[in-house]
Amino acid sequence: MKKVTAMLIACISIFGMNLNAQEDYRGNLKFGLKAGANYSNVWDEQDNDFEANGKAGFAGGAFLHIPIGKFLGVQPEVLFSQKGFQGSGSVLGQEYAFKRTTNYLDVPILFTFKPFPAFSIVAGPQYSFLMSQEDNFTTGTSSATEFRDFDTDIRRNTLGAVVGFDVNVNHFVVSPRAGWDFLTNHSDGSSSAPRYKNQWLQLTLGYRF
Numbered sequence: 001m002k003k004v005t006a007m008l009i010a011c012i013s014i015f016g017m018n019l020n021a022q023e024d025y026r027g028n029l030k031f032g033l034k035a036g037a038n039y040s041n042v043w044d045e046q047d048n049d050f051e052a053n054g055k056a057g058f059a060g061g062a063f064l065h066i067p068i069g070k071f072l073g074v075q076p077e078v079l080f081s082q083k084g085f086q087g088s089g090s091v092l093g094q095e096y097a098f099k100r101t102t103n104y105l106d107v108p109i110l111f112t113f114k115p116f117p118a119f120s121i122v123a124g125p126q127y128s129f130l131m132s133q134e135d136n137f138t139t140g141t142s143s144a145t146e147f148r149d150f151d152t153d154i155r156r157n158t159l160g161a162v163v164g165f166d167v168n169v170n171h172f173v174v175s176p177r178a179g180w181d182f183l184t185n186h187s188d189g190s191s192s193a194p195r196y197k198n199q200w201l202q203l204t205l206g207y208r209f
Helices: 002-018
Strands: 030-046 050-053 055-068 072-091 094-116 119-139 142-147 157-169 172-181 195-208
Touching: 030 050, 030 172, 055 094, 055 195, 072 119, 072 195, 094 157, 119 172, 157 195
Parallel strands: 030 072
Antiparallel strands: 030 055, 030 195, 050 072, 055 072, 072 094, 094 119, 119 142, 119 157, 157 172, 172 195
């Protein structure tokens, strides 16, 4: 978490001096591509005998900026987003380590406020579809990896929220984000898998055409 915070501060420091020197694109329709990383973890855990820690994953996709006047706009995005967590615990006195990687298709619909040509504040809801899930267990000297076959107790469609900002330098855009799910990973109460909601920090570098 400290590394991600340092990265965000560095981005603001590097690009902050350019806020008033960039071309004013605020009234223009813009399409772009972006790629970067997530640092994810879980929250709102229930009845889980483990300690969750964050993990890094890939994030990338496309976005479209649709202006509504000079200062407001809508920015839909379509992203491949790796989330998950890692943790440790014990079963029958046996210590274990656990890492889960979840691959999502994220579709945030962000509302933008652009007080400066090179700076936008963004926030909005996000729909997420769980495409695949990989679990890795390590106990003592043994290790096993499981690719999950989804059944009715795992929620594949969920809703959440995203907030952040964009820093624009010429055609490039740096996009720090924070997001969290509203719904748990369980679609009902019958699953024995850990119950939780996703939360993540995201940092991407994009290019506007």
